[in-house]
Every structure is written in structure tokens, then in C-alpha cells.
Amino acid sequence: MSQSLPLRRPAASVGPAATRRPGVPELRQAPLDYTYDGSFEGLLTVLFTIYERKAAPNSIQAHGAMQGGLFAQPVAVATDETLSARVWKNLLRYLDKDARTRLFHVFLSEAPDRELLIFRYADLAMRTGRDISENYADDNVRRVQRLAQQMYREKHRMEAFVRFEKTQDGLFHATIEPDFDVLPLIAAHFTKRYADQRWLIYDRRRRYGLYYDLHQTDVVEFDSATPRHSSAVSATVLDEREPLFQVLWQAYFDHVNIPERKNLKLHRRHMPLRYWRYLSEKQPREQRFAAIRNKRPVQSPTTASLPSTTPDGNEKD
Template identity: 75%
Template sequence: MPPFTGPPQDYTYDGTFEGLLTVLFTVYDRKASPNSIQPEARVQGGLFAAPAPVETSEALAARVWEGLANSMDAEARTRLYHVFLSEDADREMLIFRYVDLALRADRDIAENYANADVRRVQRLAQMMFREKHRMEAFVRFEKTQDELFHATIEPDMDVLPLIAAHFTTRYADQRWLIYDRRRHYGLYYDLTRTDVVQFETATAPKASGLSATVLDEREPLFKVLWQAYFDHVNIPERKNLKLHRRHMPLRYWKYLSEKQPRETRFAPIPNKQPPRNGGLQLRAPEGEE
């Protein structure tokens, strides 16, 4: 890999992953290292710095992506994509430094944990995996009058591209929409394919739930049934709120049906008697007492 001979530049791109890959191609094509790589919408130039805009090319992006296979395996490339979706403030420069290190190394760098950038990439990829897993577990749909199942999420990271396949496979027999309130876009499945849909701020859903006027008339019953199931499988004696919040962080609760105020008061299943002599006594079947 030849050294950088041109003056460093402040690259800007359109904010897409393909755009970032195009920037990487441009860096090595011009032999000019980046001072910074910033999305055009959030450019913060210096007093004497002139931005160097890079137009996205899908052909060049594909060329870079395929070329990286010569220096890293598929899992390492996937981690770079996850780092991009993490929306970390330094994600562009972190990806560049990781790629540059991989291209100049004579061995696989994936486990070179002595390098801070390798550790950071691994850490962000792990955080993205946890966020993806949580979204797959915590999404709660509401059924509308036109047979659309709608869910609102607000994840810390941009996980929609990673959970699309899961929900497309699991809910292939129903129309659904998962809306990311923070990023104003969503995934829509129409029984044949899943598409990315954009929302303008003025037309996007405003709250965690839909208006009662557009919900299916049975939706309140579904909610009560789900809450009743959650309450009955709960074991009060084993309550551990600290552990519960670790696995189900508080920031997700406003989108979970089981965490909303109860419309019907919970009554325990009458299959237990008060403890006798410190032990739990089950009620005997009728006719056997």
C-alpha cells in the first residue's frame, strides 16, 4: 500500500454507507489522507479548511467492499457496517483507520486487541448486536382497522436494517410497519416484500401508540390479555428489579404493552394457599381433601 503523498483533506459525503465506501476509494485514489470525514448535513469546517465533497458511486462502493475481502473476512466487514449503523460520533474516521490498518498489515488484524481502533470496532459491534437483539424481543405491534400491524421504536442505534430479515420471516403472513421515531423512517412489509419508507416530521406518528380511532376494535382486548399473561407468569417472590432493568432497560418501557398502566387490576390465580410452617402449600383437587 503506497503512502499518502497529497495534502490531507476534509471529505464530505451524503451520509450513506455506500457514500463512505466511495470516500475510502477517493482517499487512496488521490493518495490524500483525511483530516475528517463528515456527512454533508452535519459539516463542521475549520476556519481555513475547504470541504472536499465526494459524490456517491455505487460501482466504486461495490469495488471497495469486494476489495476489502482480500484483507479481512466477512465477519470483519460486517463489523464495519455495524460500526457505521452505530452512529458513533467518530465512526467515519474509525472505519478509515481500521481499513487502513488492515490494508497495510501482513496478517489478520481482527484480534489485534493491542490496537485501540480494533478494540473500539469490536466494542461497537457488540453494542449493536445487543441493540438488535433487544429490538427483536421488545417490538410490540398494534393492529389497525385496515389490518396493518404497527410498532414504534426509538433505539439508541440505527438497527432497522439489521432487524428487517427477522420480522419479514417471522411475520410473513401479515402487513406490518415498524417506525423508528428518532430517525423518522421505517420498514413496511406488504405481504410480498419489505421496503424502507421515509416520513416527514409533520406526518410521522407523534407518540408511542396510535390514535384509538385507527386501531382495531379488538386491540384494547389484546392489550389486556397480553398484560394478564405477563402478570400471571411473573413470580413476585423472585422479583429482581435491578436484573430486570439490565435485560430490559427503562428507556424501552414506554413502547411495551406490559409496562403500561393496567386497565384491569391483576388478580393472582387461586391455586395457592398461604404458606404453612414456612412452606408453600398447593390446593388439593376437589374430592381429594
């Protein structure tokens, strides 16, 4: 995870006037196929191995997903956290902090060719010797920027659309299924915002979650043999007041809504349909919406000042 890779600012600023930095070996050997364990630390270890062997990657894939040629023998790279931390730190010699962070976001995007994209971007920065984050003439730079923007939008949506359910033991549980692997990016937000309660956010698609125990947030994984067809928490483990909380939230949502200003197209653009299954306010209502009737009818000043009379014209007592 990103927490194991310390983020530090570069010792010197990198600008257009910077000269080409030495120490980037030429990749003169025949391209090779590389495999790794699928972690970001493992990918950084692959980057180190590429320059150590001086062999550009023909492909970089996780173990078990290799689809090379008939006679190709992939190079299996074992993850080395010391080497990965060294690579992560040295990238600041060629990239600023924000550009380096975007590479991590590209990895979390789960794009099919994310490994090669990260290598090409880093290799271009090292050989150019200056900041390339605004070099939009390069296809790799444009793709990295686009994926980073998509990750930011997904992160923002998850921070807004997570809905918790309280269990009998006081744990607040939420299920999400984002397009990208954003759990590492939203951990700090929920740890700070809900620091006074135990919670679990479970990514149904990737089968792991974040668990906060009032002290720290840890990554938890679930048994792969567990069925995937159900994402809801069993009603037997929910707090007995949870249905009431959901009804209250739905009622609040309905009463702050303004039917005359309904714009479903705009609503779906800001809150896509794929998130609705996990939102309490989008679930079927147990009772139909009704306007609040707790106010007295308003009387006009003229009516209020006129005395009431009897049919014969006399004033009432």
C-alpha cells in the first residue's frame, strides 16, 4: 500500500532548465517478459530489475496472468521492499511529488496496460531530465493525466456515497463496488471523519476492505470461498434500530427534495446509477412520501381583524 512508501520532496527543484541527469542506463539487451506479485511494491521492484538487466519490458504482468509467446520464458521478479522504497525515493530526482503520486493512482486504476504505462512515463522522465507532466504531446503523459483525473473523481464519489449500517455489536458496515481500487485513497478521509466509532468499508469487487478499530485502520481480506452474489448484511446481525435510521434518512431526503426543480439527467450525472444499489435514499420506500402537516393555516390580516357575526348580523360574544 502507499503508506509503506515514504513521500518526500525532492532535494532540488526540477524545471525546464535542468540538465539531463546521469545514471540512466541504456536498455540494450533484448526485451523480456516480467512477472510480479501484483503489488505496487512488486512493480517498483520490476522497474529496478529492468535497469539492472538493461532489458526493456516486452510485457509486465502479475503472476498467473502471463500471456506470453509459446517459447517465451518470463522473468519472475520477487518483491523486495528495500529496493521498492529505494526506487520510490529516487523517482523524486526526476518527478515532483504530485507527478509521482499520479503513477500510484495509475496503478490503482487497474488499466490493462498500467504497468507498461508507468514504466514508459518514468523512463521518459528520467531520460528527458526535466518535468514532463505538462508534455501533453506525448500519449503516455496524456493517459497518465486522464487516469489520475478519473481516480480523483471516483475517490470523491466514494467519500460522498458511502452509507453505513450499524450492527448489533456497534460496528458500522458499508459495502462499495467502485470502478477503480480507491480504498487506499479514502482511508485517511474516513479515519479522520469517523475516529470515534468502529467501521468497516468492504470492496465487494476486489474482496478486501478497510477496518478501523478506534486506534488504526488496517487492510482486511475475506475468504475467497465466500459467495459473491450477496452484498447485504444479514438482518439478524443489524442493530434493531437500523431500519428506523434508514426510514428517517429516506424521509429527510424526500423532504429536502424540491419536486418542481427535478432534473433527472443532471442527477444521474452527479450520482451515476451504478452507485444507487448501496444508497439508502435510493431503496424502495416502505411508506409513500407525504408532505409534513404540522403547521397551522395562515390567515390573512383582513380576515383576522374582522369580528365574527351571527346570521342576523349581530356580533358573536
